[in-house]
Amino acid sequence: MIETLGLSKTFRNGAHAVRGVDIHVGQGEIVGFLGPNGAGKTTTMRMLTTLLRPTSGTAVVAGRDLLREPAEVRRRIGYVSQGGAVNPFTPLGEELELQAMLHGLTRDRARARVREVLAGLDLAGTRDAIGATLSGGRRRRFDIAFALLHEPALLFLDEPTTGLDPQSRANLWDHVRRLRAEHDVTVFLTTHYLDEADALCDRVLIIDHGLIVAEGAPAELKTGGRTLDDVFLDITGRSLREEAGHGA
């Protein structure tokens, strides 16, 4: 689902945000992308979602060449940014239908697709809700609903549970697992929470200073009775949680 070779990004100010990363994500995997602030996670994700042009390297995303066929890549992926897609004051069902029509669906088909997506995320009956009145967890699920309208094979989630309470986080993990189990959606997510990576991800990639410094299943990385926190500290010399500044 994702194959990159030497993907890198140097910004105009000379910042080497990503220094040549090789990423392999297989179909149906849930892969966590971890790293301290400024490590290069968002830059990598923006490149993989066609929002930022790499300086060098190659990538095939959802079966299409990232540089030569970006529109085809976009058709096959969903992206939930940190800020989310939910407008606080517009009825969300209406907004979702409009978005579905932008993806080329007729009004009837759009309505049916929105019903289907909302039901799949346990949001049935909330068509008239507005963002401002939603709890953090529901709001996040609406963000995901926007990204699923066009039935993407690959979903990118940028810090999906930041700011959620423990119960809402666990609920969101269940939904991500369900997407994979029921729709074979591949998921690539960034997180600052090592417990999230541990509980949800088949594999994690750890990036530091623009380079992948470790990867593997959480259980493979946690050798010798170490937690993922210990592993992270050993590799980078820093604590992910302290860097993130929002606890875990």
Ligand SMILES: Nc1ncnc2c1ncn2[C@@H]1O[C@H](COP(=O)(O)OP(=O)(O)OP(=O)(O)O)[C@@H](O)[C@H]1O
């Ligand atoms: N538009 C830009 N112009 C110049 N430098 C940038 C730009 N965007 C990011 N950078 C730099 O690139 C590096 C990687 O940033 P990036 O946002 O990808 O990190 P991150 O791992 O997502 O961090 P965070 O966890 O804080 O979101 C940082 O040093 C950052 O300052």
